[in-house]
Structures are given as structure tokens and as C-alpha cells.
Amino acid sequence: MSFKSTSTYIASDGLKIAVNASITLQKPLIVKGEPGTGKTLLAEEIAASLSKKLISWNVKSTTTAQQGLYEYDAVSRLRDSQLGDEKVNDIANYIVKGKLWEAFDSEEQVILLIDEVDKADIEFPNDLLQELDKMEFYCYELKKTIKAKVRPIIIITSNNEKELPDAFLRRCLFHYISFPDRDTLKEIINVHYEKLEDTMINSAMRVFYDLRNIRSIKKRPSTSEIIDWIKLLTIGKITAKELDGWQPGSGDFPYSGALIKNEQDLITLKI
Amino acid sequence: MFLDFFLILKNQGVPVTLKEYLSLLEALHKNVINQRVDEFYHLSKSMLVKNEKHLDKFDHIFGEYFKGMESITNEDFFKIPEEWMNKNSEKLLSPEQMEQIKAMGGLDKVLDRLKELLEEQKERHEGGSKWIGTGGTSPFGAYGYNPEGIRIGQNESRHRKAIKVWDKRAFKNLDENVDLETRNLKMALRKLRTLTREGKQEELDIKKTVKSTSNNAGILHLEMVPSKKNNIKVLLFFDIGGSMDDHIKLCSELFSAAKYEFKHMEHYYFHNCIYENLWQNNIRRHNEHIPTYDILHKFNKEYKVIIVGDASMSPYEIASQYGSVEHYNEESGETWMRRFTEQFNNVVWLNPIQEKEWKYTRSIGMMKIIVKDQMYPLTLQGIGKAIQSLLN
Incomplete structure (x- = not known):
């Protein structure tokens, strides 16, 4: 069982080895990198390539570690008790399972994606140390330990908004997805648009890299954005020639909105 | 193995x-x-x-x-950082420099030569050991290689100069090379965390619920409160370069601790005193200015301002128009500093110089008055006191 590039996702050697090491050692893999380099997509692709179920837990600023384990809905129990519902006698009816529990509960190995872990409060990763290490936790309400039947493959993504605690990092593997080089990018585009002509790809990539090379650009376009942009170009029937006329400084270009996300950057293009 | x-x-x-x-x-x-x-x-x-x-x-x-x-x-x-290789770095060189580079056989040759020199320098530097410790061609935080590093060939001792820039990386960003010694600082900064209840009501207020349920003749009536959040907002300003070089380690530790500890934290750099422009990335400091006015307009007075600097400069740099060592400042540093103390309720200055030596430098005294006496030494104890004052 090992992870390889798929027909829709190009993985570098380093990434493949990191994923396979994480699977073998049963340790979570932290993936960092510029936005739009396919961090979240990675988990989906691993799931598809190993044909396993994907459970994703999207972390937000208000997410707590406990929500990933379970939540005890005391309020509806209280309400039910007032209404005299039979359900009320079993506390298990009011335990709402979180994503982690769901993953631990599965009979088959699943992929658990903890997406954008850095969005949550700074204590969030620390609160999950034991759970991710031992793959078990204790449920006080039910007075029992929930243990993973099969240790899930855990992929954690981070956008670097906050530093992660060392104790957390020590328990994980780490991979930094760097921005793809020209050849890899071309491969990635080819995977998405098989029928696209080479000249068109080359022209689009030329514009794209020129943009990325403008130093004063604040938000540099990323892989996912060029994919979207090329889609627009093909729908709009833009030809390679139209793109070739563009130079840094000559202002706007077709569907620039797909690559430039900031009004200051648009102004920069015109200078 | x-x-x-x-x-x-x-x-x-x-x-x-x-x-x-x-x-x-x-x-x-x-x-x-x-x-x-x-x-x-x-x-x-x-x-x-x-x-x-x-x-x-x-x-x-x-x-x-x-x-x-x-x-x-x-x-x-x-690998030499790609930024050196792309066209834009050429744009940053003056025509004379381009000439000199041509004279040495083009940019590639210069870079080769630099590489050689770098390796020699390392060996000498590290006492014959072949391990390279401090180098950094990282494509990530790295804009470490100041385009100024290519300042090869501006004067007689040009090679030495280039090495110096490379090795010393004088204006390197503070978030690099910090080890794990920041725990104490983190603990000190943690005091600044204040948990406040704000925003959406999503937590059950047990006391009120019990009360209103009893008032309601036992039929459940829920009372909610917003959950507790760490809402402290911090603006950090670092003096960088010049006399601050002696304190880089301490400052970067503070920086990494602060970055970990606060959700809302923005940082800016300045040189010696705050004037009309600041910058966020040291390497691009010469072309990516952020007008100080923008900062004053953007952040409201809820932000706590921490300025880190040795405040050691010539008194003119604070008090006079055109006093800055780097540019012609239309308004004095003092004017700008006062704008900060007026805009923000809480401004503290952390000074890496030992407190007992402050009296020997006049500018420290001047700055201390400007920040309304809120100057503290950059020690654990000093940070503790500074945070006390920020919370008031």
C-alpha cells in the first residue's frame, strides 16, 4: 500500500515519501505551503488513491479540540427530561460524536484531514497531543475509553498563521509543499487539461511566471489559480497570441481577476 | 546508524x-x-x-x-536563491554596478566567485570545520539575501564587503534562527492574555439559567453568554540595524514568543526612531514602505503598542526635523512618537540596554519622557512590569 501520483494530482518524490512514511509509522503528517499548492487536495487524493474513506474536519477560529472528540448535549437532555421522553435514561443518546471519534470508530482505516489547524486557538494543537499520539481518549459521560479500532491516517494542513507548539510538531511528520517548478507545473496543467495545445500552455505559463516574478505583487498567484484561469481562457476562447502581447507593465490581461486578487496589485500591473 | x-x-x-x-x-x-x-x-x-x-x-x-x-x-x-537570478534583481543594480559586473564576466561569474569566497570564509570562520552553520539560501524566509548583498565592486575591498553582507545578513528578519529558549518569554507574555466575553452568545450561563428557570416555574429557560476569548491586540515595533545588532538574539526570542502568544499581532520595523515610514520586511525595506499614518489610521486604540529598541541615537534624531540618519524627515521623530502616544492608550518601550546604563545616554532619557515613563528593560522582570502597565 503506497501513495503515488494520480491521474489528477502530481506529487513530488519528497511528498510521496513523507506520505508513505506517515502511513507506515502511523504518525500524523503536517503539510504546509503557500496557499493554493494543493494541501487540502492531498488528503482527498490519498483517500482516492488508497480507496479509503475521507473524514475532514475543517478547523475554524472557534473550533475547540473537544468538538473533535464529542459534545454532550446537556440542554436537550434536560428538555427531554421535562417532557418525559424515554430517551433521557440513556446518556449515550446525548453524546454527539466528533470527527475524531468518527475516525476512531471506523472498522476500516480512514483518512482524517484536519484542515487549517492554525486557524484555531493557540491551545488547540496542545489539547490534541494525547489523542493523536495514543489515538484514544476518555469519555467522562460514558465512563469509557474510546480507542481507535484501526489507526487512521491523519493529514494536518497549516497556513502558517500561527506557530505550532514544539510538542505537537515532535509527534508529527512534516512536509513543506514548495511552489512547483516549471516542468512540474506543466505536468499539473496537463493533468487538468489534456487537450490543451502546448503553445497555449506555454503562453499562459509565461504570463503566470512573469506575474509571480513582479516583486511588488502582494498576493502571488498560486497553482490552483492558474488552473482556474486556464479554464476561463479556454471558455473565453482566448488565443495564445492575445496573451503573448502582454508584458509586465502593460496593464490588464484577459481574465486577470482569476490571478490578481487585490486592487493594489492591479495598479502595480499598470506601472 | x-x-x-x-x-x-x-x-x-x-x-x-x-x-x-x-x-x-x-x-x-x-x-x-x-x-x-x-x-x-x-x-x-x-x-x-x-x-x-x-x-x-x-x-x-x-x-x-x-x-x-x-x-x-x-x-x-x-543553490543561489532564485531571486538573484531573475530579472528584477538586475533592475535594482545601478548602471555602474552593471558595468562592474560585466567587467567581471557577467552576473553568473560574480555569483560563482561569491560562492567560492563564501566557502572560504566559512572555513576560516568555523575554525576549519566543514560544517556550515549559519548560511542560508532558504527560498522560504529568505529574502535574507538583501539585493544589497550584490554590492560587489563598489570600492577597493569589494570582495570582503560582499562576504560581510552575506554572512552577517545585517537586516535579517527577526523570525529566523530562534531556538527553544523562548519559553520563559512566552510565560511572561502570557500574562497579557486577557480573556474577555465578546461577540455571539454561545455558552450556557448556568447561574442565570437556574434562576430564570425557577422564575419560570421549572420550565427550562436558557440564558446564554458569549464564550471567553483571548482578544488582546498587539502592535510590535522593532528597531533594527546599527546599535541594535548587539541585541538581535534577545529581540528575535521576544519576537518568536510574541508571535506564538497573540492572535492579533502585527509587527513593523524602524531604524532608531519612528518616522513617517515603517516596513514589515527588512529586505525590502527600501522599496516597501508603509506610511506610519496608515498604521495610525488602521489600528484603533484597543491595540497595545510595544516598541523594542535601544533608543540610543543622537538627540537630533529625536528632536529635530531632518535629524534622521537615513533620510530627510519632514517632521521630527518626537512628533511621530507623540502621535503614537496620543493614538494608543497603552504604549510601552522595551529597551535591551541594562537599566542602570540608561542615564549615560541622553536620547534614552528623552525617549523615556516621550513614552510617559513607560520604558522597561528587556528582561523577564521588565516585560512583566511592562505588561502590568499595558493592562492598566
């Missing part, structure tokens, strides 16, 4: 732990990879390095350690 490699990594400041080393051995034992150096490189990288800022250092050490083995060559590990 590979214990030497592990120890060298540790000695050179890559924070690796025994547990990670054991996991690496386990991975090798379980045949995660074939017996090939490049696969071992990827594997050990993902198992031992947990932060992209150390990747570059790891690459260097790996390159040296496995020199000459199979497909790995030293060249691969000695």
Missing part, C-alpha cells in the same frame, strides 16, 4: 529530538524507502525538520554529510 548526522544537526541548531531520531530509525527498519540517498534525504527531512525555516540549514548539512554519495552533489545544496 546516522547518529553522527543527527548529532551534527543538533549541534548546528536544527531542533531535533531523540524521539524523532528513533522514529527515523523505525521508518528505515520498516523499509519505508529503498536504500537510496535521495529517498533518505526526503524521509529524514520530513521526520527531523518541522519548520520550513530550518529546511535550508538541513539541506546544507545533509549536502556536506553525504557529499559525493550517488546522485547528491554539493552543487545541489548550494
